[in-house]
Amino acid sequence: MEAKLKEYRALRRRKELIENTKEKLARTKEKVVTLLTPSFMKNMEKHENDDEVLLIENEQEIHHEIPLVEETQEVASEVSEVESLEEVKQESWKYFITKWSIYFITWLTLFIFFLKLQFGAVFFVLSCLIGIYLNTRTSPRKKxxxxxxxxxxxxxxxxxxxxxxxxxxxxxxxxxxxxx
Incomplete structure (x- = not known):
């Protein structure tokens, strides 16, 4: 019985740690996006639909529920699920614009640098090949x-x-x- 309790507590601690880390990352991401977005885009955000906020809040409430009693097999299966957990969340448009703007500015800076070194064509071809590789999925299909x-x-x-x-x-x- 103590082994089951120990296993359950370890699972609960792991879930709490994962949730806390996700919350911290989300707050940090929001701070960075808020810092980097222009003021006219901030005004556009005020007109977003309130239904999205309600759906997000309901989703977060569902994720915070923790069952009280579990069997050993369920605990073991949940441990493996938590370890392989990959949540696919949709990016906000501000984060998307900011992220791709930074990527483009970085790429453009490196391209100009390689043009000065007379390796612009090589850099362009290699960056195209890397882009093709990064845009193909190598992970297994979802259920x-x-x-x-x-x-x-x-x-x-x-x-x-x-x-x-x-x-x-x-x-x-x-x-x-x-x-x-």
């Missing part, structure tokens, strides 16, 4: 996510908008109106 390649999906189900041979054949035989 329930469909692949663009139907052979990797369950029952070979294709995504919407895929041109199949059967559809192409119907269009040729009966015209484009035959396809729904």
């Amino acid at each position: 329930g996510e469909v692949s663009a390649y139907s052979v990797f999906n369950e029952n070979c189900v294709s995504i919407d908008g895929t041109l199949k041979a059967e559809q192409f054949e119907r269009e040729i035989r009966y015209g484009p109106a035959s396809v729904r």
